[in-house]
Amino acid sequence: MQQTVVDHIDQAAEDVVSLVLRGPTGPLAPWEPGAHIDVALPNWLTRQYSLCGDPADRDAYRIAIRHDPLTRGGSEYIHRFLRRGRTLDVSLPRNHFPLVSAPEYLFVAGGIGITSVMPMLRAAVASGTPASLLYVGRSKASMPFADELTSRYGDRVRVVATDQEGRPDLAALGSMLPPRALVYCCGPASMLDAAKAAFPAERLRMERFHAVPRQFVPNTEFEAVCARSGQTVRVPADESLLDALTHAGRPVVAGCREGICGSCELTVLDGDPEHRDDIGASAGRMYACVSRASSPRLVLDL
Template sequence: MEERELVLAHREPVADGVVCLTLRAPDGGPLPAWAPGAHLDLLLAEGLERQYSLCGDPADTGAYTVAVLREPEGRGGSAFVHDRLAEGDTVRVRGPRNHFPLEASARYLFLAGGIGITPIVPMVAEAEARGADWLLVYGGRSRSSMAFADALAAEYGDRVRLHPLDECGPLPLDEVLGTPHPGTAVYCCGPEPLLAAVEQRCVAWGPGALHVERFAPKADADAGPRVAFEVELAVSGRTLPVPPGRSILEVVEDAGVPVLSSCREGTCGTCETEVRAGVPDHRDSLLTDEERAAGETMMICVSRSCGPRLVLEL
């Protein structure tokens, strides 16, 4: 996927510990189109790449907007954004890419926790534009920590239910998810405990009702035995052994085969690769159950093989 250099045109605090960045082309020209749910890769420094959901207006073709939470226990990406990026700086980006698209539905239930509101903001605007029936339930540690909360409430009124933890307690998941509503698409983004709780409650809603996006891998995503297998690269005509302690991505890179990657933990989708033959052992935190069962693609940064051989479109 093409990389480009953009200029940080504006940065603005939008909540406690959250800064909003507006990126534009150096010549002010239009940028590639995107749809709600898309994210952008920010290539911040050598070896420091992070994915952030686009939270602006897709109709504004001249700007990309992302919001970044400072994470004291993070791996350096948010600290770089908060402490080192200044207006006028050049930022290399890759994307947009969308693994969390807003599917057509008559009704939507949006659930957001903390910075998980970012992909939801353009989704509620799109749902409103489509004339759909929708509700947003949005929680955070405190009202001051909840980015875009006041603007959402002011624009959409009682379709937005704010639940600051220090005022209202946890999100009322049993209330909003306890009774399945056929024909309702549930979209959720936030920290892993929220996603796990929502997934548990949405089992009764049936397959395809729930759509989630994760910022970090599932706790048990890489569970299971790690055995050796072979991977055949259909395009380059090579067959490579993948030992138990290495990923397909690492082996392919060492062999000099170019492949895009970013998170290396099965959450961003950058390294998604077509499977020509074999059965993948999916260990990502991104694909749906239906996509896993189809076995047409896999994330080669974490996923392995259920058999002795895989054939990949590489």
């Protein structure tokens, strides 16, 4: 973890605040476009937010948070109680949505999804790569950083407020997509579904706010062996690996509990994990919040 201090809290749009988190003792860990951090809040919640500032600025991180009263209380705390000068612990940046090299880019963002896309557009323009952004929101007042983006990038950016213009035609945009362009899309599920229908799958990269509902085989009980301590933890069919480890005194840092943030990643030394995440765990890794075992026993680096 890294210690930061809340340096600025600004109103970025209706129900959206922007935070600048400064490193009080020196440079913060480096990051690349698409990365996010876990923020440990004083109300005992940990939440994930995309970094939306300049990766070249090692002195501070910028994030933006939309107030959603129907969630578990992270945005509520930030909007109502967080104040400038507060110390916050944040994780090292993680990136499950990296910007890969391409001859041209189309970025599509919906609402708060603009946060992960902004640094990508910055990097593409800085490298001289042709790039454009379609930024869609409910209304102009609800869209954070819209004026900043249009003033910086001019006609590379198209801002669409659906209360005035309706939803843009992604299918028409897909029909005009240059043959080697990559599309990066982050936004609500309806936008991602439209993007999947409009753009070739091999050239589309997406980041979701929430996990996609899927069906899995029924849960079965298994054992998790903590290799470093020698402890064996029984994981019942009605309990997650994450919760079983916590109850056994082997807590794992966790954030989303949906398999989309990667904060609860574990190293698997033996056994066959059953991956249920939306990230795509690499070989020898698994996410304890949602994934289970397809073998009777897993050996974990714990």
